[in-house]
Structure formats: C-alpha cells, structure tokens
C-alpha cells in the first residue's frame with residue numbers, strides 16, 4: 001500500500017491531501033490511516049494462522065478510543081498496563097475476556113477492576129504481586145487467571161530505555177526463580193495458573209533475541225509440565241520493530257515462521273502483545289512552521305508541534321522523517337526542526353535539508369506509536385487533535401484539547 005504519496009506537489013495520506021486536514025482542523029494534528037491500521041493487524045493475524053493465537057494490541061502505543069475500537073472490530077485482544085487503559089478498552093468496545101494485564105505496579109484497585117471485568121490473564125511480575133492478587137481475588141470471591149512474567153536475561157539489542165529482558169531491568173521474575181514462584185502460585189487458593197509471559201523489549205530489529213527468549217520460556221513450560229503445572233498459553237510480549245530511517249526489522253512473516261517453528265506440536269495458545277508495529281507507520285504528526293530563524297551557527301525552523309506532542313526525539317534521540325506537505329522551489333538549508341517549548345532538548349529533528357518558508361506544513365512520519373499516548377501538557381500546551389483518514393474521507397477522532405480543561409481540576413487556596 002502506498003500510504004504517503006505526492007500528487008501534483010501535494011502530500012496525500014491515503015486519498016486525503018494533508019493540507020486540507022490542516023485547514024479543517026488546525027495544527028499540530030496527528031493523522032492516522034484506517035487502511036494501514038487494519039492491514040498491519042491482518043498481517044499478524046495471517047502470519048500466525050497456523051497456530052491458535054490471540055493478538056493483544058499493546059494499548060500504551062496509542063490508546064485513542066477510535067484506534068482501540070478499530071482493533072476490537074478486527075477481533076483483537078488488548079495488553080493493558082493500568083486501570084485507565086482497561087477503562088479505555090471497555091469504552092472502545094473491547095472484549096474483556098481478550099485482555100491481558102501487564103506491568104510491575106498493579107494497585108489493588110486496578111486488580112479489582114480487572115477481576116470484575118473478567119480479563120483473560122494477569123501477567124504477574126513479582127512474588128508480592130502474587131500475594132496481593134490472591135488476597136484481592138479472595139475478597140471478591142473470584143479466581144484470578146495468571147501467568148508469571150519471566151525475565152529470560154536476553155539482550156534485545158535495542159535502546160537501553162526500552163530493553164526489558166535483562167536481569168538488571170525491573171521487569172519480571174528471574175528465570176532461575178520462576179519454578180519456585182510458579183509452585184507458590186499454584187498453591188495459592190484464589191489464583192489459577194494459566195500461562196507464562198515474557199517481554200524482552202521494544203523496537204527489536206532482529207529475530208534472534210525473540211527466538212532465544214522463546215527457547216528459555218519453553219524450557220520452563222516443560223519443567224512445569226513435569227511438575228504437574230500444565231499451561232494453556234504462552235505470551236511472548238511485544239512485536240517486531242519498525243523502520244523509522246534505515247532500520248531493517250524482520251518482516252512479521254519471518255518472525256512468525258521462527259516462532260511457529262519452535263511451537264510445532266505444542267498445545268498452548270500463543271499470545272502476542274504488539275504495539276509499535278501495528279500503529280507506528282500508520283500515523284504522522286502534521287505541524288506548521290511558525291518562524292524561520294537564521295542563527296549564527298544554525299538555521300532553525302520553529303514549528304507548532306513540540307516535545308510535549310512527540311517526546312521520542314527528546315527522550316531517545318529518536319529519528320522521524322520530516323517531509324514538506326507542499327513542495328517549494330528554492331535553496332535548501334539544513335534546519336534544526338524545533339518546537340516552542342523552553343528547553344534545548346525540544347527538537348523534532350536535527351540537520352534536515354529542506355526548502356522552507358514560514359507558514360509551510362510539515363509531516364513528521366512514523367508517529368503513530370508512542371506519540372499521542374506519551375504527550376503531555378508541559379508548558380501548559382493543549383494536546384493535539386487526531387484525525388483518521390479512510391480512503392478519501394477524514395474523520396476527527398479527538399478534538400484539540402481546550403485550554404480551560406487544562407486547569408479545570410485545580411483549586412486556589414481559600415485564604
């Protein structure tokens with residue numbers, strides 16, 4: 001699918017000219033493609049068709065209701081990490097019985113909400129969490145389905161901030177401890193052991209670490225079966241990385257072939273929790289150049305999107321392609337693309353060769369994952385609008401936040 005095309009100088013997303021979206025809804029605005037979202041989901045679903053599976057979209061990557069609703073309609077499950085994400089999934093029409101709950105810090109209240117909704121599985125990350133969940137389930141007269149998230153101590157070879165499967169990370173239960181903790185879980189009266197879970201990191205560009213982690217998980221599955229603790233599912237965590245610049249992440253097909261090869265003949269259902277690869281390249285951030293500033297050392301394009309809208313460049317030094325919405329003739333300069341926030345770390349791209357004039361629109365690509373969902377109100381900036389294109393139509397799926405809402409919950413001292 002040619003998602004982003006240029007026709008007579010104008011940039012299109014599906015069959016909608018991006019300048020028309022800026023005109024109708026202002027900037028900064030996130031824009032998503034319905035066709036791209038559906039096609040990446042179906043790609044996963046097809047690739048794993050040979051084995052019973054459940055694709056649980058990782059809500060944290062982009063939690064906007066219209067996106068969750070779209071995945072729910074396609075049959076997806078959801079990987080959540082908070083009570084807030086659970087509420088979003090339910091509001092978007094997601095099936096609670098297809099929800100897995102990950103995260104190291106689940107509160108008792110979040111556990112109650114998830115037990116009441118009747119989720120598929122809790123991915124438990126510590127012994128203390130097991131005891132808390134056992135107590136909360138008992139109070140509600142329920143049995144909590146659980147997996148233990150094991151930390152396989154595998155190097156995912158990704159950015160240190162998003163690598164999670166090494167023993168020095170805060171996530172999961174050490175591989176060597178897992179059997180003992182499983183025995184404990186099996187003995188607790190209000191828990192039912194149903195699976196095993198592992199997530200080694202995000203933006204992986206090789207299959208080998210996934211394969212290594214799966215081998216370690218399968219060793220445990222066999223050891224547990226030998227002890228009379230059979231499992232119904234294996235959850236292998238997040239999906240493959242995506243191309244932002246020149247990365248060569250594995251195709252979903254190749255990733256599926258590797259995993260399925262190892263799962264042949266095994267009865268367990270496979271659960272996956274892809275986030276980035278389902279939404280990342282299906283979204284962009286539309287922004288307008290407010291000012292051009294030709295400094296002594298650098299040329300700056302000051303745009304109306306900032307680190308509060310898209311945090312990835314500031315936080316991980318991440319690269320996003322930045323392309324002009326309308327082609328302009330003239331002399332190209334190397335621009336620092338920066339936002340209005342009062343920090344030197346507020347950049348969206350360094351050293352981009354562009355021909356620009358004030359008022360031009362830019363599209364910041366590959367911004368569908370961890371863009372809107374990580375946005376903040378820093379500098380008391382209202383969060384961006386969101387639009388979903390579908391063929392030649394554009395639907396507003398989130399109005400731009402209004403300023404009054406930003407301090408609506410605040411209270412002045414009375415004296």
Ligand code: LLP
Nearest residue numbers: 058102199202203238239273274275276370
């Ligand atoms: N499952 C668990 C338990 C996770 O922690 C994550 C991501 C996923 C699934 C989804 O992984 P994915 O398919 O998206 O790779 N903000 C960072 C990424 C943080 C990822 C955190 N966990 C970024 O912008 O690169």
